[in-house]
Amino acid sequence: MEYKIKPPGRLTCLECGNEITYGRMDKKFCCDSCKNKYHNKQQKDARNIHRKVMRGLEKNYEILNRLHRTNITSIGIGDLLSMGFRPEYSTSYRKVNSHDEFRCFEFKYYISQTRLFNLQKVFTAI
Numbered sequence: 001m002e003y004k005i006k007p008p009g010r011l012t013c014l015e016c017g018n019e020i021t022y023g024r025m026d027k028k029f030c031c032d033s034c035k036n037k038y039h040n041k042q043q044k045d046a047r048n049i050h051r052k053v054m055r056g057l058e059k060n061y062e063i064l065n066r067l068h069r070t071n072i073t074s075i076g077i078g079d080l081l082s083m084g085f086r087p088e089y090s091t092s093y094r095k096v097n098s099h100d101e102f103r104c105f106e107f108k109y110y111i112s113q114t115r116l117f118n119l120q121k122v123f124t125a126i
Ligand SMILES: [Zn+2]
Pocket: 013, 014, 015, 016, 017, 018, 029, 030, 031, 034
C-alpha cells in the first residue's frame, strides 16, 4: 500500500484520488458517482470473501463426512491438505486441555502440528 503525504486542508477522493475542492472537511469523495463506485466495490469484496469462506467450509465438511463414513478418526495433515482440506476454515474453535478443538458444523476434531485426530460427529449446538 502506498501512502501519500497530504498537505493539511487538502482532501482527496477515496475512489479516484482527485482533490476534493469543495464541501465539508470530512468529505471522502469528489462526487456521488465516486461514492457509489467505492461502496459497490466494498460490497463486492465482502460478498467474495463470504463466498470463499462458505466454499471452504463446505469442502471441509465434505472431506470430514467422507472420513467419518469410512470410520477414519485420525489422518496426517499432509494427506488432509492433499484432499483439499483448509484448516483455517472452521465454525468454532476452543482450547480443550492442551488440545486445539475445532468444529465444522456437527464434526468435532483436534488438530496438532501433524495430524487431525479424534474426529467425531456430535449433535449438540455449536
Ligand atoms: Zn472521485
